[in-house]
Amino acid sequence: MRQASSDTIAELYLAHKDMVYRVCLRFRRGDPEWAADRMQEVFLRLAERWDQLPEMDSPKAFIYRTTMNVCINQVRREQNLVTLLNRFFHKEPSVYTAGGTDFVQPEKAASDAQWLERLDGALATLPVKQRVVVIMYYLEDVDIPEIGRILHLNKGSVSRRLKAARKQLAMFFGEPAPEKD
């Protein structure tokens, strides 16, 4: 394997790190440690597959896809164990909901944490396939054709998953999630 240029990876890292980190946070109820581990995994995969990068359509799409795959695989891996333990101990997983490190006033940070907690609670109830498209469509503003291209799905599948997710989100937000398109 050609040694990847860490400078160029560092550039990609700087450009996309915030997106990867916050997507990973939303996947696992805002758990910062979990998100940090997944983020590291994503960029290590990027470094390992550096040779394939020139053939890729866009590094951003690759990073999105890798992020989603890494998170989905880890969530599924844990789900079996967590479900088993929850049945045994009758205990729900805790909500972490980490905010950002950016420059927010304390009042705003508290308000943000409240909204993120609600959002994480809603996302945790969705199956991972729906969670992926909701995060990309509603939180990262990626449109449906682009989601299909990134996840190798057709538009119909993406729309169906979004439609199913909207009903679930409405229970948490008190109103149906808007259709943007």
Next chain:
Amino acid sequence: MTTPLERARAAHQEVRTPAALDQRVIAALRAPHRRGARFASWWVPAVTSPLVLLLWFVLRTPLTPIRPVLPAVADAGPTEVAEAPVERESWSAADRLPEPQINHVTLWGPGETGIQSLLDETVSYGVFSGVQVSLRSDFATIDKRSEQHVVMLAGHLDWNVRYLETAQLTIEVLGVIYEVSPGRFSLQVQPNQVQLDVRQGQVVVRTPREPARTVVAGSRFVARAAVTPPPRVRWTRAELERRLEAFSKAQQHEQAAVFIRSVVPQVSGALRESLLVDLAAIYGQYLHDWDRACATLSWATREFPAGTLSEGIAHLRDRYRCP
């Protein structure tokens, strides 16, 4: 009207990566060995099982004694042992420098020039044509003008210069020219003098009034009268605010930071403190470089322990989660 989902999305999009995580991931990316299995797990039994069977088959058969057959020792006399050929490491300007540590900063990449400041015990690498320079400083401002010419504007710098190919690096400090050889030395700029301490190697010094002289390891050179500090621009707060506002309007935050770094050595007192806070805020808020933001805040705290902006500095330190 903002829907709950839009508010949650706004909160989500403000999430930023913690600085400590940046360091961790970049260190992992720079590590030579990547973690992760190279072979699928089913390869392990597939490869080891035949080997174990083969080993078992060999060991169960009785081993015949081995008789060593040694050639007679001839009286050949002393033998000359040739040294293995030493291959010299080739280097070109396109090659990368040795990987710096995580707290190291690369000041100029290949072909880059311009003014840079070093803060807070930073160890930095500079790339010149054929010359590798590592710098350590509490505070210094230096201007790389070409691949062979660097001008030190202010501060105190420890230099460690290594030539990778035939080249010539000239350092100019307040009008005194230093033609440097590989080695270590420090340069300190004070109001009316420049002082050179050579710890290893030698440096040839030329002043406008004196002929060239060589300063060797263990000796010190102080240039006084010959030194004429460059004329200083008298910056006023209004002028600085006007300039910074122009940078801000043009969204030229990187240029604003370079500008402030070049002005800081020329001002003092409250204006200097205020500029340091501005610089830290630009690093943190616009450039998302929290390491430099924290280093700048440490510098401001050290210089102005009871300054008028100390409360604001403490607030920024909290906000950027400075150690």
